[in-house]
Amino acid sequence: MKLSKWADKNAGYILILPAVIIIVLFSIAPIIGTLRYAFFDMQLNNQAKNDMYFESNINVALNQETITYLNYYLDIDMDSVQNKDTIAKIDEIKKDLRELELFIAEKIASSDLRAIVQVGQAEQNALLERQQSIVNKLDELYSMDDEFYSPEDTMAVASEFETSIIESNFSGVDNFTKVLKDERVHSTLTFTLIFTVISVFAELIFGLALALIMNKPFKGRSLVRTFSLIPWAIPTSVAALIWSYLYNGSSGIVSHIFTTIGLINSPASMLNSAQNALGGIIIADVWKTTPYMALLLLGGLQVIPNSLYESSALEGARSWQQFRYITLPLLKPSIFVALLFRTLDAFRILDLIYVLTGGGPGGSTESISLYAYKVMFSQTRFGYGSAIVLIMALVVGIITFIYIKALNVDLLGEKR
């Protein structure tokens, strides 16, 4: 009884709990993660940099593995060598290796069995010195005249010592200063903004016109509405494939039509020239999202009461006056929402370009999302990629702020 009373009192918290958990785990925590990555020189394919290290660390497991392998190779060498000097040298190195193990056990890892252990500067230097001396002695050993198993392999194993010492990869604001100076960030950001402004503007004009048309009763209106949904509903990668076929230089019908009417020089130049490719991407995007924009605005048009038009018509208002003084002001909140969300959507464009041009020709149609994706997943530079993404997020914030100020609309609709 008590429990049910408690549950009733806290019903709100209980019902939001699953959503809050999911948002925290899959939105908020990753955003914080990205924020942290951006302050480190983090590279996933580099063993010494694939995590965030504030302090110096030793990869004890890797160090131990190196010692084990060196011992193994030296034992093989021991069987084949002939000279007394060489045997003495091998013994000396093996003794050093044992001492190195002891040093680690006493000074660094004591009872710790974790792979990566934090160390102070003094211990790290001491370890480095010991490792270096072993490598030097191996060098001396293999310059001696004798029968060895495989000096190259042994030296390759020894070079792993270096990797087992992990320096701090905290880089402060380095990534951000680099992003601001990165030519490719400038060019991709410029491209993305140009694409966003042109395509969203075109979508707004066409979408508004279509919404006004669809708001009038005519035969087949529901059919038009159904067809409008199709480009929006299909996956972007499918739309991109469709257009890449229509644009292709050999058999693309759109590239041939554009050539015939003189828009482009030859069908092959449709996606091979930077300017044409930009145009092609914009057309594909406008084709895919204008119907969606129209439906959004249509939703706004339908809540405008008809009586306003009737009474203004009685007073002799012309239709463009009705549009200017009734439709447009009342549609403003819908236009704001449609514009804002379309702008943010266009700004993060990735899949359309990934499939249609891959960023080409020569990187001229690379969007900033695509660049950040390539930095993170082709070059595995997570720290730098994260900094690019955060700059993007900043631009998103600026865009939102400008819209709210310019259109003077309250995003949460509280001051209605």
Place this chain on the structure above:
Amino acid sequence: MNRAKTSTLFKIVIVLYLFIIIFPFFWVAVTSLRPEAEIWGSGALQLKGAAFTTENYKLLFKTPVLNSLKNSLIISTITTIYVTFVASLCAYAIARLDFKFKKLLTVIVLVTSMFPQMIVIGPIYRVFVQLGWTNSYYISLPYSNITLPVAIFILITHFSQIPKEMEESATMDGSSKINTFFKIILPLAAPGIFTAAIIIFIGAWNEFLLSLTLNTNEAWRTATVNISFLRGQFEIFWGQVTAATVVVTIPTLIIVILFQKQIVSGITSGALKE
């Protein structure tokens, strides 16, 4: 301008609009039925005397396209089920119940839907690699990222439209709030919940970036990513590419035709929530 002129112009605009929307699909569908040899050069542009064949589809079904459709279907279904449930609970609480931080929660949901998706992908990728969750159906979990906010906003609109008297009379009868929600509100909100489910499904079906980065193994790729690889190859077989496009578009077409009303309501109530 006289009336007849206006209505002719009106008709022309509508026909042109429909033509622009439909033509790419029509042209791709036609191409997919022609032999590969005919799709090269300007021969592709002529339909007169074209030979028709189902060869492209036969070849396509030897590639993993069906498997990728199955992956998409399973991942989208899992996402739809749990996100619809979670979003319903949360949206009802926001629409009708009182609790602290309500405004903060609404703002957070809104803001997470505005950020570029790239902002979450790095940490999610790393955690998935560490947990061994890449190339699995666990990918449905981060799909909440793109589907949960919009679902919550659609459902807030729908729950707000249910008359308050329903809850009040239930409370008078001594029913607890959570009980009222499951027994009385949920059935009443079923159309709205269905609308949200459709929008979630389409969103999950169309997802690209998470699928591209997390399920990289060909056996686990979703349809959207899988067909993008057809284009990436050095030599492009347009017959197969267009056939794949048709096959992947068909499920979307079916959903649009069956549920157009719900989709339109979802689009407008999700964005124009006030």
